[in-house]
Amino acid sequence: MRPFLIASSALALAAALCLAPAAFADPSPDHPGEQAVDPYTQSNANAGAAPTRDAGLFNAFHGKDGIARIVDSFVDRNVADPRISEIFKNQDLVRLRRTLREQFCYLLGGGCDYTGRDMKSSHKDMGIQDADFNALVENLQWSMAKEGVSDRAQNKLLAILAPMHRDMAVK
Amino acid sequence: MSKILKTALCALTAIAGLSLAHAAGAEEMREGGKLLLTDGVSTVEGSAGGGLATWAVIAADETQDGVGGKANASEVHLPAYDLRVYGAAVGFFNRVEISYAREEFDTGSTGAKLGIGDGFTFDQDVVGAKVRLLGDAVYDQDSLLPQISAGLQYKHNDRAWLVKALGAKSADGVDYYVAATKVFLDQSLVVDATVRMTRANQIGILGFGGDKDANYTPQFEGSVGYLITRHFVVGAEYRTKPNNLGVAKEDNWSDLFAAYAVNSHLSVTAAYVDTGSIVTFANQRGLYLSLQAGF
Numbered sequence: 001m002r003p004f005l006i007a008s009s010a011l012a013l014a015a016a017l018c019l020a021p022a023a024f025a026d027p028s029p030d031h032p033g034e035q036a037v038d039p040y041t042q043s044n045a046n047a048g049a050a051p052t053r054d055a056g057l058f059n060a061f062h063g064k065d066g067i068a069r070i071v072d073s074f075v076d077r078n079v080a081d082p083r084i085s086e087i088f089k090n091q092d093l094v095r096l097r098r099t100l101r102e103q104f105c106y107l108l109g110g111g112c113d114y115t116g117r118d119m120k121s122s123h124k125d126m127g128i129q130d131a132d133f134n135a136l137v138e139n140l141q142w143s144m145a146k147e148g149v150s151d152r153a154q155n156k157l158l159a160i161l162a163p164m165h166r167d168m169a170v171k
Numbered sequence: 172m173s174k175i176l177k178t179a180l181c182a183l184t185a186i187a188g189l190s191l192a193h194a195a196g197a198e199e200m201r202e203g204g205k206l207l208l209t210d211g212v213s214t215v216e217g218s219a220g221g222g223l224a225t226w227a228v229i230a231a232d233e234t235q236d237g238v239g240g241k242a243n244a245s246e247v248h249l250p251a252y253d254l255r256v257y258g259a260a261v262g263f264f265n266r267v268e269i270s271y272a273r274e275e276f277d278t279g280s281t282g283a284k285l286g287i288g289d290g291f292t293f294d295q296d297v298v299g300a301k302v303r304l305l306g307d308a309v310y311d312q313d314s315l316l317p318q319i320s321a322g323l324q325y326k327h328n329d330r331a332w333l334v335k336a337l338g339a340k341s342a343d344g345v346d347y348y349v350a351a352t353k354v355f356l357d358q359s360l361v362v363d364a365t366v367r368m369t370r371a372n373q374i375g376i377l378g379f380g381g382d383k384d385a386n387y388t389p390q391f392e393g394s395v396g397y398l399i400t401r402h403f404v405v406g407a408e409y410r411t412k413p414n415n416l417g418v419a420k421e422d423n424w425s426d427l428f429a430a431y432a433v434n435s436h437l438s439v440t441a442a443y444v445d446t447g448s449i450v451t452f453a454n455q456r457g458l459y460l461s462l463q464a465g466f
Contacts (some may be wrong), residue, residue, distance in 0.1 A: 160312070166310070
């Protein structure tokens, strides 16, 4: 279905089999429970957009606690979503939850720093199609609604995230 | 106009062919996947848009990786007339839209008053083609550039003798349009502006060209909608029209609409439409109802 994804999964499996001791012996030093990633330059520019200029938006998401709940429900829903669950296999979900919390907090004007990779390299070779991207949007809308974020505030975050389609999805 | 028509058709076909060939060479097809309401609803002319205004969006629930279809049934109930529309549209790879609509303009008891017979009905077939040229109405939120599409609608009216008796030059016509549509997510707004080159009288129901003006004129149609939720949008539309017939003054059209997407397969549109004067009967305002089923 997604040859590139299957190929990269196979490669990842091969790498895991051959390099397992090394991979697990070298966890991320700063973040317990996360797997190590190749070195990259940390910068808020990696978040893929500038923070909102809407001063009330962070509160509309119920601050850091609200964002944490939205991210948890969002990741859980994606992993369980048959349309896109395949994309999340073999992904470091501990790291994903942390970097998503940072990214949303940063973009919503919560004053956090984003320490993850940029959108292009973090979604490289995932084979994300438009339908996958839109499924992500729907799941995020569901999670924001569950948190009680108004539709208008939801759309303000989506407006910031939407252009990331360019770097995340396959052409 | 036939040369322009040929050139436009040729260009549209070439673009359609290129984009289809491009998509066919890609990976396997994929059904569905568009965000709710981002393909608009069905217009009275069959293409995707607001209801009166054709938009730049491509019909049906498909992305650049698939093909989708949509069928609609609509009715505009006016004091002196009823307009029923049955249509279907197919979207190819969120790039090309082919549409068809059958418009039945029923004069009801007004037909007798006009001397053409009780229940006299004008039927018009509309075949449309639309190509998305550039931009994405939804994703490109960091740019003011809208999604821009160009298209044409070939219309055939089955009452040639009567529309010609009213002063129309022809019972067939082609409209050409360029549409620009943008979702301003930051403001929860969707905005469309479309320019249509046309000589249709009452969108073609009274034929094309007339004793007052036989030529093409640029006309404007546009919509503004507010996204209350991802399922529900309310808004207003305006559409200017030519006024070619001496015996049947024609007014601009407007509406206030609400569209609700139950899910990606079913949506409903309701509107209050003001069509002004139609064949001497003024103040034709009424309810527009439309059901759309996607597959």
